[in-house]
Amino acid sequence: MRGNMSAPAVILVRPQLGENIGAVARAMSNFGLSELRLVAPKNGWPNERAWDMATSATGILDKAKLFKTTAEAMHGIHFALGTSARLRGMEKPVCVPEEAARALVQQAQRKKRTALVFGPERTGLTNEDVVLCDGLITIPTSAENPSLNLAQAAVILGYEWLKAVASCKLQVASEVKSSATYNLQLATKQELQGYFDQLEAYLDEVNHFRTDDKKHVMWQNLRTIFIRAALNPQEVRTLRGVARALYMRRKE
Amino acid sequence: MRGNMSAPAVILVRPQLGENIGAVARAMSNFGLSELRLVAPKNGWPNERAWDMATSATGILDKAKLFKTTAEAMHGIHFALGTSARLRGMEKPVCVPEEAARALVQQAQRKKRTALVFGPERTGLTNEDVVLCDGLITIPTSAENPSLNLAQAAVILGYEWLKAVASCKLQVASEVKSSATYNLQLATKQELQGYFDQLEAYLDEVNHFRTDDKKHVMWQNLRTIFIRAALNPQEVRTLRGVARALYMRRKE
Numbered sequence: 001m002r003g004n005m006s007a008p009a010v011i012l013v014r015p016q017l018g019e020n021i022g023a024v025a026r027a028m029s030n031f032g033l034s035e036l037r038l039v040a041p042k043n044g045w046p047n048e049r050a051w052d053m054a055t056s057a058t059g060i061l062d063k064a065k066l067f068k069t070t071a072e073a074m075h076g077i078h079f080a081l082g083t084s085a086r087l088r089g090m091e092k093p094v095c096v097p098e099e100a101a102r103a104l105v106q107q108a109q110r111k112k113r114t115a116l117v118f119g120p121e122r123t124g125l126t127n128e129d130v131v132l133c134d135g136l137i138t139i140p141t142s143a144e145n146p147s148l149n150l151a152q153a154a155v156i157l158g159y160e161w162l163k164a165v166a167s168c169k170l171q172v173a174s175e176v177k178s179s180a181t182y183n184l185q186l187a188t189k190q191e192l193q194g195y196f197d198q199l200e201a202y203l204d205e206v207n208h209f210r211t212d213d214k215k216h217v218m219w220q221n222l223r224t225i226f227i228r229a230a231l232n233p234q235e236v237r238t239l240r241g242v243a244r245a246l247y248m249r250r251k252e
Numbered sequence: 253m254r255g256n257m258s259a260p261a262v263i264l265v266r267p268q269l270g271e272n273i274g275a276v277a278r279a280m281s282n283f284g285l286s287e288l289r290l291v292a293p294k295n296g297w298p299n300e301r302a303w304d305m306a307t308s309a310t311g312i313l314d315k316a317k318l319f320k321t322t323a324e325a326m327h328g329i330h331f332a333l334g335t336s337a338r339l340r341g342m343e344k345p346v347c348v349p350e351e352a353a354r355a356l357v358q359q360a361q362r363k364k365r366t367a368l369v370f371g372p373e374r375t376g377l378t379n380e381d382v383v384l385c386d387g388l389i390t391i392p393t394s395a396e397n398p399s400l401n402l403a404q405a406a407v408i409l410g411y412e413w414l415k416a417v418a419s420c421k422l423q424v425a426s427e428v429k430s431s432a433t434y435n436l437q438l439a440t441k442q443e444l445q446g447y448f449d450q451l452e453a454y455l456d457e458v459n460h461f462r463t464d465d466k467k468h469v470m471w472q473n474l475r476t477i478f479i480r481a482a483l484n485p486q487e488v489r490t491l492r493g494v495a496r497a498l499y500m501r502r503k504e
Contacts, residue, residue: 027404032394056397098415140414142284145308152279155404156411162392163350199494208497221490229481232343238473242451245460246498 005165008104008114009035011073011080013129015150016042016121022053022061023151024118029057031158032165036064037073042120070117070129078112079104082125082133083153093135097156100137101164109168116157121150187236195236195243196223202247257417260356260366261287263325263332265381267402268294268373274305274313275403276370281309283410284417288316289325294372322369322381326441330364331356334377334385335405343476345387349408352389353416361420364438368409373402383475384441386482437484447488447495448475454499 010028015021015038025036038045045066051058067073074080081100095103104114117133119125130136139148139156148156200219209215231239262280267273267290277288290297297318303310319325326332333352347355356366369385371377382388391400391408400408452471461467483491 026397026401029397030393030400030404032396056399139411140418141282142414144284145278145281147308148282149278152282152404152407155400155407159391159408159411162394166392202498203494206497206501208494218490221487222494225481225483225487225491229477230343231477235343235473235477238470239477242455242460242474243498245458246454246495247501249458249499 005105005108005168006111006113007033007035007108007165008116008161009033009037009077010154011037011039011070011115011117012041012150013039013070013073013117013125014042014120015118018043018047018049019053020121020150021047022050022057024154025050025054025057025060025064027151027154027158028060029054030155031162033158033161034060034063036060037067037115038064039067039070039073041066070132074115074132076113077115079107080115080117080133081135081137082117082130083119083157084125084130084136084138092130092133094138095135097137097139097160098164100135100157101160103135104161105164105168116154118150118153187231187233191233191236192226192231195226195240198240199243202243206247257357257360257420258363258365259285259287259360259417260368260413261285261289261329262406263289263291263322263367263369264293264402265291265322265325265369265377266294266372267370270295270299270301271305272373272402273299274302274309276406277302277306277309277312277316279403279406279410280312281306282407283414285410285413286312286315288312289319289367290316291319291322291325293318322384323441323445326367326384328365329367329441330438331359332367332369332385332441333387333389334369334382335371335409336377336382336388336390343480344382344385345480346390347387349389349391349412350416352387352409353412355387356413357416357420359438362437368406370402370405379472383472383479386479439483439485439488443485443488444478444483447478447492450492451495454495458499 010024010033012021012024021038021041028034028036041047046061050061054061067075081095081104104116107114116137117125117129119129137157139153141148199222203209209218226239229235262276262285264273264276270293273290273293280286280288293299298313302313306313319327333347333356356368359366368389369377369381371381389409391405393400451474455461461470478491481487
């Protein structure tokens, strides 16, 4: 699906440092974005430092298009979201990156061309830039140090974009793999029981459990541990080997 | 709630460039993380370039603690997640950043100390580092350029952490059950290490491992089993008792 769904263009409005432009290109490449548009970079363009910083994403810089104004850079775009640390008086919908990504994916599914718009490093987007956007994105940060740099903001939005594309690809949430995917060949209950039997016999013989009461509780705890460990057959053999090695040493 | 909930420590294992360490500190500060632990930085420590890069987050660098090994850096940690671009043969639960953040918040709510573990820039975490972790985080990236730099990975995990804390504040999280429900009084890494040391000493004495090669692999498997089992302190004591009982019978 991603092939058919066009990723947002990234529009950097009056960026200052070449390093930041390169780092944004790199982040774009990490998350499947490829179209970079630059509005009046303050230190001129092309800027060697951008290429140094972009590592394997220099292709994005090579193809970057240069514009004089934000309005011109919106060429062909149907839906643009601006990033802003500050909320302003303007009546624009404000969303978090996750919601923004979902909105971008929805637009892309309708064959609309979208853009993410970033302001200059220190000052951010002006009101004149913001009026051109359909909405604003605010990235949640710590109150103590709220200011993200340009590339960090691009990383987060690229990441949320890719996540939104992926969840759209999967369509059915039920297919989303859970985190506890121990992609294991779980041992059978019999294999596990074989280990338990062995261990119980050894521990009985060394009179580890003392009383039946104590045995019951301890044994329950031991089973709990090894069942929770979700052992595979090889691991069961490893544990049997360990128990046997410890037990057998008398015979040495 | 965030005041009471301790944020994960960030453990950088053998990081190379000071710039990256500084950029990680900056990302940490943006998302409310403050405890940085460094394992054997390749270019030495302190490193001036880190301070240059950290901008307003130099306080995190000033307080960063230095360790010789990853195991030592786990001091006091109950629950650690490692970041890994590659999935390896090891049987560890793998999760995406969102799930990881939820699991970290859950542990923090139970007053458990957590850590995010990052490997060196080029090579990532070794298997020896990974066995010490309770799970692995894989950050979804574009297939064309999958490799994130250290600071970018830290930005994403910090961002997801802050999101998870916020959603927990909103109580929304009360329903969200991570599938990796580590609902345990986890033992600390030291308690676990104590058990490993005991078991290793016993098994060495009975010459269970035969060759060093074999020992290395088997020992990695054994650690993996017991870390995955997410043991609580009582369970560690139970296992120590079992190992001791099996081992001691010669003396009867």
